[in-house]
Amino acid sequence: MDPQARPILREVPAYVSGRRHAAGVPCDVLLASNENPLGPSPLALEALERARLGWARYPEDDCADLRQALADRLGVPPACVAVGAGSTALLKLLAEAYLDRHRLLVCAWPSFPYYPVVAQLQEARTVSVPLDGQGRHDLPRMADHAAAASVVVVCNPNNPTGTYVSKAELEAFLDRLPDQVLVVVDEAYGEFARAAAADYPDGVRWVREGRRVAVLRTFSKVYGLAGLRVGYLVAPAEVVEAVRRVQEPFQVSSPAQAAALAALEDSEHVARTLQVVAEGRQRLHQLARQLGLGTYPSVANFVWMDVRRPAEQLAAQLMRHGVLVRPGPPGTTWVRVSVGTPEEIGRFEDALRAALGASG
Ligand SMILES: Cc1ncc(COP(=O)(O)O)c(C=O)c1O
Numbered sequence: 001m002d003p004q005a006r007p008i009l010r011e012v013p014a015y016v017s018g019r020r021h022a023a024g025v026p027c028d029v030l031l032a033s034n035e036n037p038l039g040p041s042p043l044a045l046e047a048l049e050r051a052r053l054g055w056a057r058y059p060e061d062d063c064a065d066l067r068q069a070l071a072d073r074l075g076v077p078p079a080c081v082a083v084g085a086g087s088t089a090l091l092k093l094l095a096e097a098y099l100d101r102h103r104l105l106v107c108a109w110p111s112f113p114y115y116p117v118v119a120q121l122q123e124a125r126t127v128s129v130p131l132d133g134q135g136r137h138d139l140p141r142m143a144d145h146a147a148a149a150s151v152v153v154v155c156n157p158n159n160p161t162g163t164y165v166s167k168a169e170l171e172a173f174l175d176r177l178p179d180q181v182l183v184v185v186d187e188a189y190g191e192f193a194r195a196a197a198a199d200y201p202d203g204v205r206w207v208r209e210g211r212r213v214a215v216l217r218t219f220s221k222v223y224g225l226a227g228l229r230v231g232y233l234v235a236p237a238e239v240v241e242a243v244r245r246v247q248e249p250f251q252v253s254s255p256a257q258a259a260a261l262a263a264l265e266d267s268e269h270v271a272r273t274l275q276v277v278a279e280g281r282q283r284l285h286q287l288a289r290q291l292g293l294g295t296y297p298s299v300a301n302f303v304w305m306d307v308r309r310p311a312e313q314l315a316a317q318l319m320r321h322g323v324l325v326r327p328g329p330p331g332t333t334w335v336r337v338s339v340g341t342p343e344e345i346g347r348f349e350d351a352l353r354a355a356l357g358a359s360g
Contacts, residue, residue, distance in 0.1 A: 162298025
């Protein structure tokens, strides 16, 4: 690290993506990053083809068409929607707009590891509240800390456990918070949860009601466009304005905007994805039960499994079979397995049985 760089950068862990764990080992079954196993929406691919003559020009900076389409769909004004280069970019912008060395972020742990990182980059303090015994956000304990916070993040469903908090639970939590706290609800996997659980809440409803709630969503998961980097934020107009103030110009490329707009209309691809994920998730849960491995009931497109041996070691064994999964934090015995195609799950199952020495 350059000694001239900001001192805080020495303390910030580098983000390790799923794929980096594969360093030097070729894997063809990629179950580490919760991507769409069916690939991109065919309508998005067609839109990319049509849009390519415009690539010599800068993209439309305010993503007007995409914001309008999202706003229409969600029943909010376009002023309540911001688009960014993935929801991670929007998360970082929220941190830049709302956190500094005098402020506090509250989130759960284990949860998406980028939350504490964006706070740390702002030199803000983070309180990470452990999940409860069922791998779910401990909202009452989070509320105890939230009174002093500027931003509270609820990852719903939670990465890596796949668990969710219900509408009633989240509403009770919001009611306990002081007015100035901004509650960020990360719904990266919300589409899967909505299809799996009737009491899974639609965070946008609180934005419509004028609460200080900012919902993060993405085109990287159910829409299959992770490589293009598009996500969106639905929030009160003044929050969107603050985020836009810190967002660099032209953050979202024109191919990304065109593909996202088309993917949004591809209800067939979304429906097929939800179906494949629901079936695959059930199969992964069943496999874990058969092998006596702990899991939490997931409503997302991944399952968190207790493999009862060092997670890094098991992940390395699976890699030798060409299968990439995401080990939990160092020292844990949990791995996160994305729901793949039926063939990919078969490959994972064979590799897992071989690694556990339980071929029966
Ligand atoms: C909870 C959560 N939020 C956000 C993201 C990032 O999504 P994006 O590709 O939109 O940056 C992920 C990606 O895995 C995630 O798990």
